[in-house]
Amino acid sequence: MKTICFREPTNENIAAAAKIIRKGGLLGIPTETVYGLGANALNEQAVYNIFAAKGRPQDNPLIIHVPDASWLSRYCENVPGCAYQLAEEFWPGPLTIILPRKDIVPLRTTGGLPSVGVRCPDHPITLAIIREADVPIAAPSGNTSGRPSPTSAGDMLEDMDGKIDAIFDGGPCRVGVESSIIDLTCQPPRLLRAGGLPLEELTRVLGEVIVDKCITQQMSAAEKPKAPGMKYRHYAPKAPVTVVTGASEESARYIAAQAKPGMGVICFHEYTAQFPGCTVHDLGPQNDKAEQARRVFDAMREFDHESVTQIFAQCPDPEGLGLAIGNRLKKAAGFHVVEL
Numbered sequence: 063m064k065t066i067c068f069r070e071p072t073n074e075n076i077a078a079a080a081k082i083i084r085k086g087g088l089l090g091i092p093t094e095t096v097y098g099l100g101a102n103a104l105n106e107q108a109v110y111n112i113f114a115a116k117g118r119p120q121d122n123p124l125i126i127h128v129p130d131a132s133w134l135s136r137y138c139e140n141v142p143g144c145a146y147q148l149a150e151e152f153w154p155g156p157l158t159i160i161l162p163r164k165d166i167v168p169l170r171t172t173g174g175l176p177s178v179g180v181r182c183p184d185h186p187i188t189l190a191i192i193r194e195a196d197v198p199i200a201a202p203s204g205n206t207s208g209r210p211s212p213t214s215a216g217d218m219l220e221d222m223d224g225k226i227d228a229i230f231d232g233g234p235c236r237v238g239v240e241s242s243i244i245d246l247t248c249q250p251p252r253l254l255r256a257g258g259l260p261l262e263e264l265t266r267v268l269g270e271v272i273v274d275k276c277i278t279q280q281m282s283a284a285e286k287p288k289a290p291g292m293k294y295r296h297y298a299p300k301a302p303v304t305v306v307t308g309a310s311e312e313s314a315r316y317i318a319a320q321a322k323p324g325m326g327v328i329c330f331h332e333y334t335a336q337f338p339g340c341t342v343h344d345l346g347p348q349n350d351k352a353e354q355a356r357r358v359f360d361a362m363r364e365f366d367h368e369s370v371t372q373i374f375a376q377c378p379d380p381e382g383l384g385l386a387i388g389n390r391l392k393k394a395a396g397f398h399v400v401e402l
Contacts, residue, residue, distance in 0.1 A: 071190070071230075079230050080195035082228055083199060086101070086108040088111055088226035089191070089229070090215065091187070092215070093232075094235060095183070095238070095257065096213055097204040097211075097215065098183075099226065100127070100191075103200035109168060110170060116207045125181055127181055127188065129182060129193050131149035137163065140162055148268070152263070153182035154184035155182070155259060156184070156237050156239075156241040158181040160246060161246055161247065163176060180198075188230075204229075205217070211240065212359070212363075215229055215231035235356070238357065240258070242257035242260075243257065244268075245274075254274050297362060298395075302398070303372075304372070305388075305392050305399045306399075308402030310330055316400065317374040318336050321337050322339070325341075326373040327340045327341070328375040329344070331346055331348070341365070343361035344357070345357055
């Protein structure tokens with residue numbers, strides 16, 4: 063198939079993109095977090111085609127995207143007041159809320175779970191497409207399963223050209239890591255994925271929030287994921303990755319002592335000159351986690367165009383967006399972490 067690229071948000075292009083969704087096709091959609099591989103969340107065959115295009119495990123649930131909180135009652139049962147409170151505070155934005163599903167949402171979409179993750183993306187093009195299609199869009203990240211997530215239309219085309227009907231180019235993603243996922247089907251609420259909305263913001267609204275162990279360690283093969291990104295190795299370049307935690311100066315010294323010519327390094331801007339003979343990608347200033355979030359997937363994806371034998375990565379502390387950035391790096395490394 064030939065993949066069409068929509069480049070201008072005209073009414074005609076929005077209508078054409080929405081038609082692809084309604085007819086059961088696959089559409090690359092821009093969001094503030096990463097680009098998504100979208101299909102009609104209520105169409106089982108279309109959802110199956112998402113899994114096939116990505117090579118995604120069937121038990122890895124999908125998030126459905128809606129244009130506002132009024133759609134929650136269409137697809138979710140027993141919506142608690144705190145869900146609407148979160149939506150009021152953070153939607154549109156990088157937050158996915160897990161709630162009990164209604165039967166209208168196929169089990170294929172939820173990975174066989176009785177719950178469904180819902181979010182309202184903060185991108186005018188995708189919101190317009192959802193409203194025009196008048197169906198929720200199921201959309202995981204628009205990469206081949208396991209690879210770094212795409213933060214531009216070009217990244218997504220690299221993985222999906224010829225596999226999907228179209229992609230809508232909405233420019234570079236301004237957040238750069240996926241949404242945070244909060245499970246409201248349990249008490250206290252549980253953070254299942256650290257993302258673009260910091261944990262501190264969630265606790266401000268909800269009070270106590272439990273951080274699921276999958277954020278800091280690998281799930282076992284027998285465990286069933288309740289949200290995307292929990293179980294499987296994700297975000298990974300082809301070369302093996304080692305993540306180094308600890309104070310920035312100390313982690314830079316450790317990497318400089320270990321890294322050999324021909325290896326790759328992801329490091330904070332302040333240390334880019336300390337690894338002679340290595341291919342270095344700048345994660346951004348050590349105190350600017352928003353910039354690090356925007357760059358982390360680009361850095362890992364770029365290594366697939368370069369000949370490196372191994373990659374070392376500095377890791378920010380877990381405060382704010384650092385929890386999400388560190389999680390993405392550690393997932394890419396299969397939780398091969400050196401703690402200093």
